[in-house]
Amino acid sequence: MDEIAAVEQLLERCRLASADASDVVVGVGDDAAVVALSGRVVVSIDTVVDGVHADLAASSLDDFGWRAMTTAVSDLAAMGVRPVGVVVAVVAPILDCLAELYDGVLAAARDLNAPVIGGDVVRGPIWSVTVTAIGDDDGRGVLRRNGARPGDTLFVTGPLGAAAVGLRALRSGGDEAATLAHRRPLARLREGRAARDGGASAMCDCSDGLSLDLDRLARASGVGIALDAVPIAAGATLEDALGGGDDYELIIATPQPHELEAAFAEAECRPPIRIGSATTDPSQRTLGGAPLPLRGWRH
Amino acid sequence: MDEIAAVEQLLERCRLASADASDVVVGVGDDAAVVALSGRVVVSIDTVVDGVHADLAASSLDDFGWRAMTTAVSDLAAMGVRPVGVVVAVVAPILDCLAELYDGVLAAARDLNAPVIGGDVVRGPIWSVTVTAIGDDDGRGVLRRNGARPGDTLFVTGPLGAAAVGLRALRSGGDEAATLAHRRPLARLREGRAARDGGASAMCDCSDGLSLDLDRLARASGVGIALDAVPIAAGATLEDALGGGDDYELIIATPQPHELEAAFAEAECRPPIRIGSATTDPSQRTLGGAPLPLRGWRH
Known part of the structure; x- marks a missing residue:
């Protein structure tokens, strides 16, 4: 197919897919996209590169597109805001394989309610996808990672290590279902907003592994970390849970744990899981009283 | 230098450089950036890749960073809005060379009044930079490319082909000043807002060459194009002006040419240059009555 025609076809698919997004004033096809917001704009950018974040020899282009979307939109979840669109x-x-990549991008866009409102396609020697996610705080503010205080209870939104299990299943030719958490990770958008609205004090995602992301939250907040227990996904090890990365569950700190649980129930989210508390000594990193190893995914 | 330290140092530079940007509520360092807008959000994304948009064997990393910024922010100029920030x-x-790349990114950010509010750094086999520019229409609307009507006068904001001349100078070891239009192109932000506020009907940038970008504006608007003359930069050929690309001047259509000129004078911009008019026959593409060749830069 002619290259211009291939890109034109993509534009048309993006246009159709975002036709009913009422805040989108100008979508794909002009110099820039325009969106009407009700609050402040929240912006996050992430790049995934073949061979670094995924191995396209082992996985498919549509999964690669999906993961690029989740990676960027998860950062909006981690601020407690809703996406209004993405540029890709x-x-x-x-260029012949662009349609396959966009199958994953558009499937994720539908799932995340984050229409593709603009983009750029460039020829280059290696596949890479950069997604900028645009969010709206609806005037209700955002939840930063620097707000945790000593005594706050720490939660995660789900068991950890599932993506690491999925990656092993993919590499060993395991069954389809087992690979899903690696291939098609989910951004915890509803949970993020429930946390913001439920009085949490700090939040981030744990896409780089619990141990590393928790360390970042603790540093930003100037608190220590005392974990009691870490919820481990089926088939995963403690090592997977602490350092596996790519899980996209959220880490939440709150001075009001019962209100957080109530807000999650109200929003019909899975119950958040208590993992420990923030402490006064900013150098503390412990799990069950023993030192918590600092490991995780540094790109 | 330790890689984490190198990235931390960049974050600190971006933070310092955007410290006085009063709309920026959350800058670099959290999961996402937050900006307070007075109107609608305008978003554009562009990627530049070594060997495709620039040859790093012949040019420097700081120029590469500068050009990535101009490419993205020029799209905001082309909508007639001001930038509030970029994510990179x-x-x-x-990673050792990141500081040099960011010299160019941050110099452009200062020049464009577009602070770096977020970003991502990934290791990969080849240099590429993706910039998403975030703009604010301040409630005054945007200027799209589809609004030109038959009879509208067509303008460009400056002579064309300067970037092509600069590229030749760079390749032949020409003097520093001659290479500037290629190495450090400028986005026409003031001109773009003057056009929006001066009653223009359509606008786009001509980063891919006058001939190709004018064709896109004409198709989007459903009009034909009759050019009288094309302003050619010093040292450039007509070929350079029509198809050279990378010039980032704006193409403007307006039913009120005198008001546009007055708005440019008011805003202390260089006077816009008349090049012709939009016509009724949507298939017309002429220059001085002869067919206008369709050439330009398709990535």
């Missing part, structure tokens, strides 16, 4: 820039060695 | 994702083969 693709470096593609083969 | 870099794929870097060598």
